[in-house]
Amino acid sequence: MIGILVVCHSFKAADGIVEIASQMAGEKVRVVGVGGNEEGGLGTSTANIYEGLDKLLMECDGVVVIPDLGSAVLSTKAALDFLPEDQKSKVVIADAPVLEGTVLASVEASTGSPVEKVRQVAESAHLLKKLTN
Template identity: 40%
Template sequence: MAVSIVIVSHSARLAEGVAELAEQMSMGEVTIAVAGGTDDGSVGTSLDKVIAALQKASNPEGTLVLLDLGSAVMVTEMALEQLDPSERQNIIISTAPLVEGAVLAAVEASAGSTLAEVAEAADNGHEMPKGKQEREP
């Protein structure tokens, strides 16, 4: 079993899209759960959705959580407090950029890497070039 990934976003469509891309890159070898949007389908975060995603992704190898914006961190931290200590033991909240981090994490997890290695790979998303653009002064 591979390290799993949870995507927390203010947008359900964004969370699903990032998960779709990461799943493609990991060739379906990694469990990726999403918590996007509020319970009524609007933009925001849902404590219940985050808890459900964390429980769905829970496994002995660990879970890496990737987030989009600030309050997603707060809601995820609140969700972790709601879990039993045994459930939150192997969960890392990543500071990696959402898309790049999710892709890199999924690829690393699909290779059978440890939670620490998957988290480190996601963090490398900070360094991924997005192309070089020349700007005039």
């Protein structure tokens, strides 16, 4: 099973995205969200991201991280530095829109796809069109 870690600057945003993606993908995929700083305000927490990664890596064969903004990527990379190499190699960061990418990735993961395919599908969310005109 591939896990999805949503990293947002807001706990509420992360929680909402996880709720939507989990309902779309069902029980075959584990989606976890982390958001906000250590004080509960807006921001990101390397410690919280590490905790989310550690939790998912105990249950999953690989993890796709989907961050909301650039500094969430930096915090994720910092959290990765604390993982042993064998675990770090199981984690990829997707350059994807956080909501759409998470939903697509979660559905793809639910089909049993490997981590790289799940990342690619998340990143394909850049191509989604909401309006046709």
